[in-house]
Amino acid sequence: MLISMSQLGSDFTLGEGIDMLRGQGVIIEALGADRLLIGGRLAKIYLRHTVPSPAQIASLKTAVSLYVIPKITPGLRVLASRDSRLGLIALRTGEIWLHGACLTTGTQSANTDLKRPAIKFPxxxxxxxxxxxxxxxxxxxxxxxxxxxxxxxxxxxxxxxxxxxxxxxxxxxxxxxxxxxxxxxxxxYPGPGGIRRHWFSLDPIMTQGARIAQNRPRALISGDLAADQLAPWKTPRTGVVYSPSELGLGELGFAESDPVAGTLIEVIPGDPTVWTLSKALGHTRLADALLIAYDLDNSKGADSREAVSTLLAELEKRRDSNGS
Structure with missing residues (x-):
């Protein structure tokens, strides 16, 4: 069965595939949780644990259909060389095909024990x-x-x-x-899925958050940054921002980073309730408070658990006092 990236319960495979493309110098702009702009062409990305059939490939409608799969068979390799609409990323071998050409030599990837992805996420x-x-x-x-x-x-x-x-x-x-x-x-909850990018800035993390809130009104703030506004406890070290498409953070002075050095995580979520629940709660700047607690629980720092406990206690008190 074919699944789009927005249905994934984990972002590890997704992030690795996109990182592999960027590592080959491919310029990518994320338009959504399963849509990218690659060299000016619209691409839809699919994750499969089996090789797609020729019929499935022929039925695809987008300018580029990009499959993230464990490995590439000889038959798929021939199809990719003949049809520039078919893109392939092999996580186990590191082989990449895009626009009818092989971008790599197909060297062995470290990810040799790729797990089967979930078919549907609740x-x-x-x-x-x-x-x-x-x-x-x-x-x-x-x-x-x-x-x-x-x-x-x-x-x-x-x-x-x-x-x-x-x-x-x-x-x-x-x-x-x-x-x-x-x-x-x-x-x-295994996370919101979708596309995730890490960014770095030398500015204080609260300054980073304020800059994004001022210049990117469609972003929802989460993690340390948002928790500090609801129930201050820990010194904010990292932030999470959700957006329906890429925010162009490079224009705001951020540099793309690895997860270890990064100070900010940009997420284009596959989970649609990130947006619908935030809207229902009347939030325009912050993610919903329990998603904030999740991101806080997964943030840097030994005091994250204590910060989560403090936030939950505050949320429970508010809930009991006003019934909403």
């Missing part, structure tokens, strides 16, 4: 966990569906999978407790 389930954690007001399935921008049957199926920690009241669905849903989310 974004609705994790969106519900965040929504029910942040609002104690009972809501119907229709209201929850509208809030997350999904169908009511999708909400119904997700609620069924959460029946041990949520229940239905006369007024609608609620969490059994704040901690039951926050624990479930923080323990099992």
């Amino acid at each position: 974004w609705v389930r994790f969106g519900l966990l965040r929504s029910l954690a942040l609002r104690s007001t009972p809501r119907s399935q229709a209201q929850l569906a509208q809030e997350l921008g999904v169908s009511q049957p999708a909400v119904s199926a997700a609620l069924s999978s959460l029946r041990e920690i949520v229940h239905k009241t006369k007024g609608g669905w609620v969490a059994n407790s704040f901690r039951s849903v926050t624990d479930e989310f923080l323990l099992n």
Whole structure:
């Protein structure tokens, strides 16, 4: 089965494939979680754990269809050499084909134990966990569906999978407790998927965040930067920004970096509830608070866990005091 990048539960394979392309000097602009602009041509990226068939390749409509796969077969290699619309990135061998040409020698990659990707990721389930954690007001399935921008049957199926920690009241669905849903989310959410880039700046991290907020109004701030506004505890070291497409951070004085040295992570998420839930909560600058807690929990620093506990305590207090 074919899956787009926006359905992935992990961004490791995705990031590695894009890094391999950039390592060959290919100029890439991300237009979304599964769409790129490569040399002025629109490309849609697909991740597969098996080789795509000729029929599947022939049915693709975009100017460039880029497959991220474990390895390239001789048959695929011939197709890629004849059809400039077909792009291939082999994670296990390092071989890359783009615009009808091989960009590499196909040397062995360090990633020799590539795991099979998930076919479908339950974004609705994790969106519900965040929504029910942040609002104690009972809501119907229709209201929850509208809030997350999904169908009511999708909400119904997700609620069924959460029946041990949520229940239905006369007024609608609620969490059994704040901690039951926050624990479930923080323990099992594998991240928003999509495209991730690391950036570096010598400026203080709060200055970096303010610069982005001032110049990139479509960005949602998360991680250390956002947590410091909700429940200050740790000294912010890194920030996370979500955007529907690339923000052009190089124009704001940032330099692209590796994950170790980076001070800012730019994410074009595959999880659509990043946007729908933030909008439903009335947020224009910050991600929803439980996503902030997730990013804070995965940030640098030994005091991150204590900061998460402080943030959760503040969120629970607000939830209990105003019912939303």
